[in-house]
Amino acid sequence: MLGRTLREVSAALKQGQVTPTELCQRCLSLIKKTKFLNAYITVSEEVALKQAEESEKRYKKGHSLGDLDGIPVAVKDNFSTAGIETTCASNMLKGYVPPYNATVVQKLLDQGALLMGKTNLDEFAMGSGSTDGIFGPVKNPWSYSKQYREKRKQKSHGENEDSNWLITGGSSGGSAAAVSAFTCFAALGSDTGGSTRNPAAHCGVVGLKPSYGLVSRHGLIPLVNSMDVPGILTRCVDDAAIVLGILAGHDPKDSTTIQDPVKPFTVPSLTDMSKLCIGIPKEYLTPELSSEVQSLWSKAANLFESEGAKVIEVSLPHTSYSIVCYHVLCTSEVASNMARFDGLEYGHRCDIDVSTEAMYAATRREGFNDVVRGRILSGNFFLLKENYENYFVKAQKVRRLIARDFVNVFNSGVDVLLTPTTLSEAVPHTEFIREDNRTRSAQDDLFTQAVNMAGLPAVSVPMALSSQGLPIGLQFIGRAFCDQQLLTVAKWFEKQVQFPVIQLQELMDDCSSVFENEKLASVFLK
Amino acid sequence: MWTRAVWLGLRASAGGRRGFSSKADPQGSRRVTAELIEHLERLALVDFGSQEAVARLEKAIAFADRLRAVDTDGVEPMESVLEDRCLYLRSDNVVEGNCAEELLQNSHRVVEEYFVAPPGNISWPKLDEKEPFSHC
Numbered sequence: 203m204l205g206r207t208l209r210e211v212s213a214a215l216k217q218g219q220v221t222p223t224e225l226c227q228r229c230l231s232l233i234k235k236t237k238f239l240n241a242y243i244t245v246s247e248e249v250a251l252k253q254a255e256e257s258e259k260r261y262k263k264g265h266s267l268g269d270l271d272g273i274p275v276a277v278k279d280n281f282s283t284a285g286i287e288t289t290c291a292s293n294m295l296k297g298y299v300p301p302y303n304a305t306v307v308q309k310l311l312d313q314g315a316l317l318m319g320k321t322n323l324d325e326f327a328m329g330s331g332s333t334d335g336i337f338g339p340v341k342n343p344w345s346y347s348k349q350y351r352e353k354r355k356q357k358s359h360g361e362n363e364d365s366n367w368l369i370t371g372g373s374s375g376g377s378a379a380a381v382s383a384f385t386c387f388a389a390l391g392s393d394t395g396g397s398t399r400n401p402a403a404h405c406g407v408v409g410l411k412p413s414y415g416l417v418s419r420h421g422l423i424p425l426v427n428s429m430d431v432p433g434i435l436t437r438c439v440d441d442a443a444i445v446l447g448i449l450a451g452h453d454p455k456d457s458t459t460i461q462d463p464v465k466p467f468t469v470p471s472l473t474d475m476s477k478l479c480i481g482i483p484k485e486y487l488t489p490e491l492s493s494e495v496q497s498l499w500s501k502a503a504n505l506f507e508s509e510g511a512k513v514i515e516v517s518l519p520h521t522s523y524s525i526v527c528y529h530v531l532c533t534s535e536v537a538s539n540m541a542r543f544d545g546l547e548y549g550h551r552c553d554i555d556v557s558t559e560a561m562y563a564a565t566r567r568e569g570f571n572d573v574v575r576g577r578i579l580s581g582n583f584f585l586l587k588e589n590y591e592n593y594f595v596k597a598q599k600v601r602r603l604i605a606r607d608f609v610n611v612f613n614s615g616v617d618v619l620l621t622p623t624t625l626s627e628a629v630p631h632t633e634f635i636r637e638d639n640r641t642r643s644a645q646d647d648l649f650t651q652a653v654n655m656a657g658l659p660a661v662s663v664p665m666a667l668s669s670q671g672l673p674i675g676l677q678f679i680g681r682a683f684c685d686q687q688l689l690t691v692a693k694w695f696e697k698q699v700q701f702p703v704i705q706l707q708e709l710m711d712d713c714s715s716v717f718e719n720e721k722l723a724s725v726f727l728k
Numbered sequence: 729m730w731t732r733a734v735w736l737g738l739r740a741s742a743g744g745r746r747g748f749s750s751k752a753d754p755q756g757s758r759r760v761t762a763e764l765i766e767h768l769e770r771l772a773l774v775d776f777g778s779q780e781a782v783a784r785l786e787k788a789i790a791f792a793d794r795l796r797a798v799d800t801d802g803v804e805p806m807e808s809v810l811e812d813r814c815l816y817l818r819s820d821n822v823v824e825g826n827c828a829e830e831l832l833q834n835s836h837r838v839v840e841e842y843f844v845a846p847p848g849n850i851s852w853p854k855l856d857e858k859e860p861f862s863h864c
Contacts, residue, residue: 458815
């Protein structure tokens with residue numbers, strides 16, 4: 203049951219084949235079993251069970267709220283949740299309990315979703331590995347998959363199997379791991395430079411970044427106001443579309459949401475491929491790209507072409523500068539956004555009481571880790587009077603050039619761009635930490651951050667397993683506010699590639715038959 | 729002010745936790761001076777804390793310097809991707825509030841309905857420098 207799609211589970215709930223409470227308890231028990239993944243910071247067991255109870259009452263009366271009623275979901279810990287600790291994986295907000303729900307959280311709850319818990323992330327969503335939070339790193343469930351372990355046995359050196367676990371990618375690694383390990387059906391992440399798509403690709407799930415302005419950011423603890431977007435992680439494109447339909451729309455509390463009316467939609471099946479034009483940006487073919495990802499990218503392009511779509515090479519000339527531009531704009535906005543953490547109204551407060559400034563400084567030193575402090579300092583550098591024009595304004599100009607690149611490409615008849623999401627498959631943690639956070643982010647965000655600067659929708663769809671048995675995903679980028687078209691193409695692709703289900707047999711002792719036989723109807727073993 | 733001059737002098741020679749400066753970059757890019765460090769720490773109210781942090785800033789600056797190669801003549805800075813749209817302004821009516829108690833609960837130091845802050849008229853440097861404070 204846990205491996206089903208949202209629609210299937212929803213149908214099963216309506217027909218009474220399973221109850222919300224059973225579903226909730228299954229997920230909670232699985233969360234306990236997979237605790238070593240460290241995907242969750244807070245598990246809101248009581249809240250979820252209570253929600254399940256209410257959902258059950260609704261189903262009994264035949265008044266379900268919709269597709270999400272009774273469905274377990276998880277939320278990244280940088281979204282405010284009323285009454286539930288929200289930490290951003292930082293000492294600064296440890297113990298902070300928001301008095302309100304983020305709009306997107308409220309929307310999920312209004313639809314009857316069950317909140318399983320808050321997921322782990324890099325501190326304040328800064329990072330590309332989900333390794334730099336105060337609660338420790340998140341482990342990629344694929345490290346424990348049959349697919350990966352079998353490949354490793356073939357070249358086993360008899361080493362301890364757990365010591366070389368893989369990262370999830372980041373910064374929404376906890377959400378991606380939670381969805382990948384079947385502990386929930388959908389999870390919210392945030393995407394500022396690829397933070398939803400990167401871990402989605404590494405964990406073999408779908409990671410959707412909606413168009414900027416489509417989904418409310420109210421309650422999402424901000425990193426970069428002009429680029430942040432709540433992200434959606436699910437196990438299939440249809441599910442992502444369902445969640446997007448619920449979350450999208452104008453929010454009076456977020457003035458950067460567009461006012462155009464937005465309706466939930468189902469993703470249609472793509473039938474006429476001849477009308478579709480796929481663009482392949484040539485500048486994304488970099489030497490750092492692993493040969494496996496490159497060959498899968500090629501294979502995908504050929505797939506579209508062989509089915510009748512037009513596939514053309516396009517150019518995004520300013521690609522090589524986009525990561526630098528992102529770096530300047532991101533640190534500058536971060537410097538500004540992090541200024542609110544002074545210990546006075548919420549969050550950590552130090553013991554020093556001599557002066558306001560001394561108190562602020564000590565509070566911030568104690569509350570932030572090196573990564574956050576580094577970005578704040580860099581950002582302040584770029585915003586200095588003598589640097590403002592040469593760095594910040596310059597980066598804003600380059601941003602326009604990058605956004606224009608995309609507009610030009612889409613104006614030339616391209617519907618959707620196809621690119622890699624990451625440079626390679628997930629790497630072992632021991633390898634990842636050899637470089638510092640900034641270097642890693644610069645490397646790993648290569649394909650994803652330009653999209654945030656242009657505000658476009660993008661989705662990472664898992665395509666195939668690497669030779670090591672690990673997921674590799676590809677990214678589709680759409681026109682602004684053409685999220686439905688983007689998902690249509692993504693869904694077609696997903697159906698073509700038939701990405702394998704993760705086999706976590708060793709963990710699922712008493713549920714093994716549910717996972718082995720996905721096509722089995724609604725038999726639900728206890 | 730003499731206190732400031734002495735302090736900078738102390739920092740430059742002390743070589744202690746705060747005596748950071750960068751080695752001259754072989755490519756001749758900007759040096760992160762002790763003065764700059766102090767300035768940034770004061771603006772950001774966040775300290776570098778180590779030589780590695782200073783080195784990281786230098787790398788970040790060198791990285792950002794690559795932007796100079798881009799020709800941006802005649803290009804307007806872009807502040808928001810939604811610049812072509814009108815920002816939504818809701819009507820100026822009070823629709824929620826009266827939650828002072830809830831909000832005060834999140835603070836560590838509160839007196840009645842006030843957040844309590846230490847005195848604001850004492851300027852930095854930090855207390856552990858044991859410098860005489862300059863009062864405004």
